[in-house]
Amino acid sequence: MDTVKQLRDKIAVGQTKSTDAVKAVFDHIEKHESTIGAYISLYKEQALEQAGKIDEKIAAGRPVGPLAGVPIAIKDNMCTTFGATTCGSKILENFHAPYNAHIVEKLNAANAIIIGKCNLDEFAMGSSTENSGLKKTVNPWDTDRVPGGSSGGSAAAVAARLCCGALGSDTGGSIRQPASFCGVVGLKPTYGRVSRYGLVAYGSSLDQIGPLTQDVTDTALLLNTIAGHDQRDSTSVPETMAPVPDYLEQLETPVKGLKIATVPHLNKGADASVQKALQDALEVYKSLGAEIIEIDMPHFDYAISAYYVIATAEASSNLARFDGVHYGYRSQNANDYIEVYSKSRDEAFGQEVKRRIMLGTYALSSGYYDAYYLKALKVRNLIRSDFTKAFEQADCLMMPVSPTTAFKIGEKTDDPLQMYLADIYTIAVNLAGVPGISIPCGFDEKNLPIGLQIISAPFSEDKLLRIARMHEKQTDWHTKKPNI
Amino acid sequence: MAELEYKIIVGLEIHVHLATRTKMFCGCELAYGDMANTHVCPVCLGMPGTLPVMNKQALEFSILTGLALNCQIASFTKWDRKSYYYPDLPKNYQISQYDLPFSEHGYIEIPTEDGGTKKIRILRAHLEEDAGKNIHTLGNFSAVDLNRAGTPLLEIVTEPDMNSPDEVGALARELQRIVRFLGVSEADMQKGHMRFEPNVNLHITRNGEVFKTPISEVKNLNSFRAIERSIAYEVARQLHEFKETGKTLQMGNKSTYGWDDDKQMTVLQREKEEAHDYRYFPDPDLVPVEIDDAWLGEIKARLCELPIQMQQRFTKDYGLSDYDASVLTADRATAEFFNATVKQGADAKRVCNLLTQTGLKLANEKGTTVDQLGITPENLAKLAQMANAGDVSATAATAIFEEMAAAAGNPMQIAEAKNLIQKSDAGEIEALVDAVLAENTEAVQDAKTNPKKAKKAIGFLMGQVIQKSKGRANPKIVSQLMNQKLTS
Numbered sequence: 001m002d003t004v005k006q007l008r009d010k011i012a013v014g015q016t017k018s019t020d021a022v023k024a025v026f027d028h029i030e031k032h033e034s035t036i037g038a039y040i041s042l043y044k045e046q047a048l049e050q051a052g053k054i055d056e057k058i059a060a061g062r063p064v065g066p067l068a069g070v071p072i073a074i075k076d077n078m079c080t081t082f083g084a085t086t087c088g089s090k091i092l093e094n095f096h097a098p099y100n101a102h103i104v105e106k107l108n109a110a111n112a113i114i115i116g117k118c119n120l121d122e123f124a125m126g127s128s129t130e131n132s133g134l135k136k137t138v139n140p141w142d143t144d145r146v147p148g149g150s151s152g153g154s155a156a157a158v159a160a161r162l163c164c165g166a167l168g169s170d171t172g173g174s175i176r177q178p179a180s181f182c183g184v185v186g187l188k189p190t191y192g193r194v195s196r197y198g199l200v201a202y203g204s205s206l207d208q209i210g211p212l213t214q215d216v217t218d219t220a221l222l223l224n225t226i227a228g229h230d231q232r233d234s235t236s237v238p239e240t241m242a243p244v245p246d247y248l249e250q251l252e253t254p255v256k257g258l259k260i261a262t263v264p265h266l267n268k269g270a271d272a273s274v275q276k277a278l279q280d281a282l283e284v285y286k287s288l289g290a291e292i293i294e295i296d297m298p299h300f301d302y303a304i305s306a307y308y309v310i311a312t313a314e315a316s317s318n319l320a321r322f323d324g325v326h327y328g329y330r331s332q333n334a335n336d337y338i339e340v341y342s343k344s345r346d347e348a349f350g351q352e353v354k355r356r357i358m359l360g361t362y363a364l365s366s367g368y369y370d371a372y373y374l375k376a377l378k379v380r381n382l383i384r385s386d387f388t389k390a391f392e393q394a395d396c397l398m399m400p401v402s403p404t405t406a407f408k409i410g411e412k413t414d415d416p417l418q419m420y421l422a423d424i425y426t427i428a429v430n431l432a433g434v435p436g437i438s439i440p441c442g443f444d445e446k447n448l449p450i451g452l453q454i455i456s457a458p459f460s461e462d463k464l465l466r467i468a469r470m471h472e473k474q475t476d477w478h479t480k481k482p483n484i
Numbered sequence: 485m486a487e488l489e490y491k492i493i494v495g496l497e498i499h500v501h502l503a504t505r506t507k508m509f510c511g512c513e514l515a516y517g518d519m520a521n522t523h524v525c526p527v528c529l530g531m532p533g534t535l536p537v538m539n540k541q542a543l544e545f546s547i548l549t550g551l552a553l554n555c556q557i558a559s560f561t562k563w564d565r566k567s568y569y570y571p572d573l574p575k576n577y578q579i580s581q582y583d584l585p586f587s588e589h590g591y592i593e594i595p596t597e598d599g600g601t602k603k604i605r606i607l608r609a610h611l612e613e614d615a616g617k618n619i620h621t622l623g624n625f626s627a628v629d630l631n632r633a634g635t636p637l638l639e640i641v642t643e644p645d646m647n648s649p650d651e652v653g654a655l656a657r658e659l660q661r662i663v664r665f666l667g668v669s670e671a672d673m674q675k676g677h678m679r680f681e682p683n684v685n686l687h688i689t690r691n692g693e694v695f696k697t698p699i700s701e702v703k704n705l706n707s708f709r710a711i712e713r714s715i716a717y718e719v720a721r722q723l724h725e726f727k728e729t730g731k732t733l734q735m736g737n738k739s740t741y742g743w744d745d746d747k748q749m750t751v752l753q754r755e756k757e758e759a760h761d762y763r764y765f766p767d768p769d770l771v772p773v774e775i776d777d778a779w780l781g782e783i784k785a786r787l788c789e790l791p792i793q794m795q796q797r798f799t800k801d802y803g804l805s806d807y808d809a810s811v812l813t814a815d816r817a818t819a820e821f822f823n824a825t826v827k828q829g830a831d832a833k834r835v836c837n838l839l840t841q842t843g844l845k846l847a848n849e850k851g852t853t854v855d856q857l858g859i860t861p862e863n864l865a866k867l868a869q870m871a872n873a874g875d876v877s878a879t880a881a882t883a884i885f886e887e888m889a890a891a892a893g894n895p896m897q898i899a900e901a902k903n904l905i906q907k908s909d910a911g912e913i914e915a916l917v918d919a920v921l922a923e924n925t926e927a928v929q930d931a932k933t934n935p936k937k938a939k940k941a942i943g944f945l946m947g948q949v950i951q952k953s954k955g956r957a958n959p960k961i962v963s964q965l966m967n968q969k970l971t972s
């Protein structure tokens with residue numbers, strides 16, 4: 001399977017037909033999807049029809065968009081006028097949105113072909129995709145293991161080449177961690193860089209949409225398509241304040257005098273293989289002339305606690321509308337309207353979603369608000385200032401994405417707290433709103449991929465991608481494919 | 485038992501629908517009375533994935549009202565989510581303002597019976613989105629109409645400074661007049677543009693000791709009459725209850741009542757104010773708003789003289805009755821039109837009569853305001869001068885006013901064209917008077933000799949002269965001549 005860029009270039013010059021590319025990807029899906037389980041829904045007919053039109057346009061010499069004819073997958077928490085938008089939840093199994101998410105409009109305008117919608121942890125709550133209420137997704141590198149989450153379907157689809165590239169959403173690591181587990185590239189852009197309009201909210205102040213791709217170039221290409229201001233999202237940042245550059249333009253240019261910060265005390269919590277891969281990556285940068293400095297992020301350790309208060313508080317409110325009256329599954333066992341609420345929610349929400357709604361509701365309740373929610377906001381500010389200080393000293397931070405590689409399916413489901421703690425490296429990035437990327441940087445002794453996380457200052461995605469590309473050019477980790 | 489001495493204590497929560505072009509957080513037009521669910525979009529339906537965008541006009545309207553209510557305007561304000569589950573609330577949370585409302589600490593001046601004013605303190609005013617409406621009239625199921633959902637709603641909370649049903653009514657009317665003057669709300673009670681929730685209790689003095697009765701909150705009143713009557717009813721009910729039970733105000737024994745307009749009584753809805761936990765927190769989908777001096781200055785420039793100040797000026801400067809002044813200041817268009825006309829040098833009382841008796845009637849018939857009738861203040865001033873000078877009769881002035889509204893034009897030309905100029909030529913009128921006196925000897929006799937019938941007879945004779953002149957004889961001159969001749 002070609003990368004997005006390779007395929008796009010071939011289609012644009014008529015070397016490959018989009019129709020053939022779409023057919024090929026669906027042939028591949030038919031062979032492997034039953035094993036991988038990356039998709040909640042697929043749209044073959046619609047995809048072929050769109051591909052046919054692109055081919056006609058190109059044959060006629062008419063101009064086409066920058067992703068013309070390329071098969072792309074999106075996470076199933078992004079609204080589309082076609083098919084359902086389930087969020088991996090029984091409660092929204094039959095929800096058909098009457099409008100397209102901003103990023104869907106952007107993909108359409110770029111003439112990309114959306115071939116399917118990927119599995120996820122229910123409402124993006126989870127780190128393994130095991131919380132999906134609709135489907136099981138496995139890791140293409142070892143089908144006994146989880147793909148990570150919550151964008152596990154998107155990551156598995158890219159890793160198993162069941163699409164060219166995909167979009168996911170990241171609230172506490174939900175793009176970067178599955179990218180790391182599946183050996184692909186995953187970027188969480190700066191909060192406000194990509195419009196959230198049409199993304200079913202989990203933690204509104206943390207959610208951000210980003211690409212999962214086979215390499216850094218594709219991430220730059222997809223980011224070119226989806227980044228930018230959208231007046232329908234008040235938190236999307238105006239381009240007068242933060243212009244959107246062409247992320248491909250300078251991609252091949254290494255960052256001169258690159259200064260990398262690491263946080264030694266944090267890295268110690270990771271598995272030896274993960275620590276080793278990080279060291280190897282740093283060596284690569286050193287060989288390119290980068291300077292490595294060690295810094296402290298004093299409030300990093302409080303990130304998980306703050307995150308699970310803020311994200312769940314927001315979620316408890318965001319998910320209130322799924323009540324069987326306004327949206328979602330309606331219980332047939334209710335005797336009055338209060339029971340319509342309680343029974344519908346009880347019967348259709350999964351365990352983890354209920355747990356987080358309860359946590360969040362508690363944190364916002366009178367008498368607890370100051371002790372939990374307000375305190376969490378203060379911690380968030382401290383973490384933000386940790387990052388600000390770090391970026392005064394260095395161009396970027398490097399650290400693991402996850403303390404481990406992909407774990408076994410069912411291994412952690414009985415211990416949600418253990419699962420939460422594994423988000424230690426990714427969560428602070430969302431709290432601070434800064435961009436972070438995971439790129440492949442090695443394998444452990446079980447041949448499971450390891451990701452390197454690079455974090456940079458707000459709205460410096462161009463630099464972040466260039467730094468990532470420097471490593472990619474020197475290594476071949478991103479070219480490794482799982483044996484499926 | 486001797487009659488108890490008591491003081492009525494009332495505070496008000498008022499909800500005002502703002503007359504913005506679109507809803508608070510989406511692009512839907514505001515709608516009243518249209519078919520259910522025809523003014524909705526994914527955003528005001530609270531569809532998963534949608535996001536709110538603040539309507540700047542709604543905030544500006546609110547700030548303008550806050551300024552008119554002498555409130556302090558915050559330089560930083562934000563949006564909060566207020567959570568509760570209800571079918572008419574699409575997201576199961578309402579976007580509102582909690583701890584940082586855009587304005588606080590003001591006052592409103594209300595007219596008092598003695599022609600003075602009283603200041604009622606405003607605790608705060610904040611902006612929020614309205615909910616939809618549940619409909620229970622369709623049989624054995626309920627339906628929800630979300631046309632109203634997302635309508636910008638200004639909530640104003642007063643301190644408990646009102647001490648009679650009349651004062652509460654006066655505040656409600658005054659606020660209606662203010663928001664209409666400012667052009668921020670149509671404030672049409674029938675359409676539910678204003679809703680009132682009084683909190684009522686009594687401070688009863690018995691044997692030198694003051695007892696406070698439990699507070700009643702009467703929900704959702706939407707007529708001035710209902711406000712006044714429900715408070716009067718609550719006063720009587722609380723007094724009775726105190727005499728019977730001696731119950732006094734304790735923490736948390738505030739009860740909620742509704743108003744039954746058919747039975748003219750309040751009806752208990754909730755005994756104890758349930759400990760509502762709305763779980764307020766800042767809405768992460770919206771950014772806080774900074775109101776800087778430049779912006780505030782722009783809004784301040786849109787403030788106008790307030791109706792009560794105008795009303796007082798009209799009575800003081802022009803000697804109008806308080807009633808006339810209040811009619812003129814009921815809406816800004818009339819008040820400003822009156823102002824502009826009087827500035828042309830016309831007699832205020834004459835202009836007032838023309839406007840209140842003819843102008844408002846015409847405007848009402850045409851569904852418009854007096855300034856939109858096609859009459860300029862200059863021409864109305866001329867008409868007033870003509871009427872005052874006796875060039876036209878009061879009846880003719882009305883006819884000319886109507887003609888000016890129908891076809892525009894100069895009142896003098898209309899008067900001439902329609903032959904409405906009064907005859908003030910004494911010789912011409914004298915001939916008519918003589919003729920009438922000659923033709924009606926019996927009436928002349930009565931007028932001269934029968935004190936019982938004299939007044940009526942003179943009136944009859946006057947009428948005959950006016951009729952003979954086809955309504956154009958100046959009644960003053962007719963009267964003078966008539967008197968001379970009958971007494972001579």
Ligand SMILES: [Zn+2]
Pocket residue numbers: 507510511512523524525526527528529634
């Ligand atoms: Zn709407």
